[in-house]
Amino acid sequence: MNTFASDPRVVITGLGAISCLGTGVGAYWDGLLAGGGEPQAIPLPDLNMRTKKMYLVDRADVPAEPSSHAGVELGSSPRLAVAAAEQALADAGVRDETRAAVPVVLGVELGNSDMQELQRSAGRTTWTTLTPAAAVVGAAIGSRAAQTSVGNACSASGYALTIGLDMIRAGEASTVLVGGAEGATRAGMGAFNRLGAADPLRCRPFDRNRAGTMFGDGSAMVVLEAAEHARRRGAEPYAELAGAAWSCDAHHATAPDPSGDQIVRAMSDALADAKLSSSDVGCVIPHGTGTPLNDVVESQALRRVFGARVRELPLFSLKAMIGHTTGAAGAFACLTATLVLRHRQSPANIPIDQDPECDVWVPQERPVPLAAPAVLVNTYAFGGNNTSLVVKGVVREASQWSP
């Protein structure tokens, strides 16, 4: 039997991460509990701009291999992707001989840009693909299944996760490796500097003095699997990817629609897809970038979805700890949601001077115990490309989650 009609759920059975907090999921979670990372100088030449920092993977932790694929020299993004992919598959117990059947769906935006920028500074101008990462991962893990690269900017891996979810629900695959990977980028930093969207100090969403975002690099990977498939092979899921929804503002090239109507719809539809209500959500990992209007609009939208309860609903402001990992941000958020469910708490946020226009709860004193069985994840992007995801606990009965 190769269908999963008796249990249509899609679960998360493997996790992998490499970020400014270190290599591995353990280091990642410990790093979140310890208050996150610190911005570092970007290791690229010709950085003629005001803000020159990112939340960076320790350069000693960036794998040296694979250094090329099909003749294309690889920068840090595809190498980080391979490292996180291997972690996630090993964590899930997906053995080598079964990996041929595992499709890969990655969110990758500026991908191989650091290699291109190094080459450009050295006078080498021939164009090679920006987005080899999915194929590089496919080769590294021995996949013969489809390798898909999604480029929806800062919501790319939110879209990738939804595609992976839909693939399993449609019966196309029993196991899908989904994630995102980004490296350092001079061009991306330059553009955000020019747009006035690069905070010179740090990434500080919902802070009254926030002045834009600050990028981070790294890779996060999750193994999505049909629940019945996982059960048959004896794998214990971390959590369920219970729902996902997309929407588009169709409003402006870069600015969010101030009405928030479409991000409200994405959140509501994702909850409906998960067959949950807003009261089932115990934590929100917002898109929260530190961009002034984005954080206000998202705060207002959260109030519309959760009502007055938004003041008691903990937000975990992830980007304040690892920066805005753009194409990988959705994957990092999904991974974090999974860890929040596993540890039944959301880490304490980095202290901020909260913007009163962002009327949401960003608990900073201590970790907050999870009081409901689901975590909501939002990812948004230029062009108003929105996704919301619902990650739900799988082990404990719902009755145990009463606040």
Add this chain to the structure above:
Amino acid sequence: MVTVSTAGIMSTARTGQLAVVGLGLVAPGVSGPADAPAPAGAVAPGWFEAESALPGRGYRRLPDACKYLLAASRLAVGDAGDRLAQTGRDHRGAAVAINNTGAALLEEMDHTIMRAGAEEMSPSSSPFIAMSSFASRLSMEHGITGFNLTVNSPVTAGLEALQIAARAVAAGRARAVLVAAVEEALSPSQTQSRRQPRSPVSGPRPPSAAGAWPPPTAGAWPTSAADAGPSAATGPPSQASADGTEAGAAVLYCEPVVGGYARYGTCGARGAFLDPESAGRDADAVLGPLLGDDPPGRIDAVLDDSAVGTAAARWLDRLTGGACEVVVVGAPAQAGCLTPLQRVVGLFAQEHTAPTRRAVLAASAMGTLAYAELTVAPRPAVEADDGVPYPAAESSGAFTEGASRP
């Protein structure tokens, strides 16, 4: 210890199908869908007349790729009658494929940073650091609030966009999707291609770009594998220009098969991966399941001369002598994702008296493969206005083999 079952290569599972209602194409030397298979004209200044293709204000400062995408989308939406207007905004989606679009602009912006500093960058260009920005205007122009997805897998992204759109429609994420591929010329300094196109220019001369549309026979350059001798490495000229650059946009207006209007027919797509390091050895194990054991009457294969393209061409040779005609479309190493979807558009625009199965295979040097299967509906010809009213959205019957046009 846990294991994953290996009940076949899941990548080859059949995905959902789409009904194709409208076609739109903007490319150098091509006047419409029916001559989509024509070799590309030069990507020279002036090949695209924005003022006539996009009348109205607010387009002047957009990058060329945005204009191509908007122009081709207008054609596809118009070709679909009033179907889009009948579809609620939240049920409209877009899946846009992009590879090299933005490359020249990215280089220009990075050079500005290197030489003058980020503060000298153009503020109107800076958002295009994000690939999905090229599709943003599409949502605004057509009120697409369901989703706007950008895929960027090398070469195969256009066919992947079809697959993702079909899956999203099946999941209820939209009831009408614009599936698009758009590319823009690389800069001269970026086009120092390491490889030449797979096939030398051969076959009949293309019609003049100023020729009548549709031409008497669309797709006039099929070269069957049988005719090609031991290797299928001949065929029509590349659809990218000689410098390895693609430019233009191809758009299909798609709906669910159930409840949609399969005016041009139906299609679906799926993908696989052929590791470049072992392409020759693995080709049969990967391409066999991908193409299945019931090939259509014609496969257009977009291949470069990489290890993957060469392995795929050799594998396709096995179809020589059968009922399947293989048309190998040479792709330069730096080709983007336009040609495969442009092929799909061209095949749908062909005239047939009975339902006809066609396919497009695309392979990238990176190893990604995508395969789109088409069932082209019987139609006398693609005409601008044939006076036949379109069925109402969501109420028309699905195209079935043997059915005549509604």
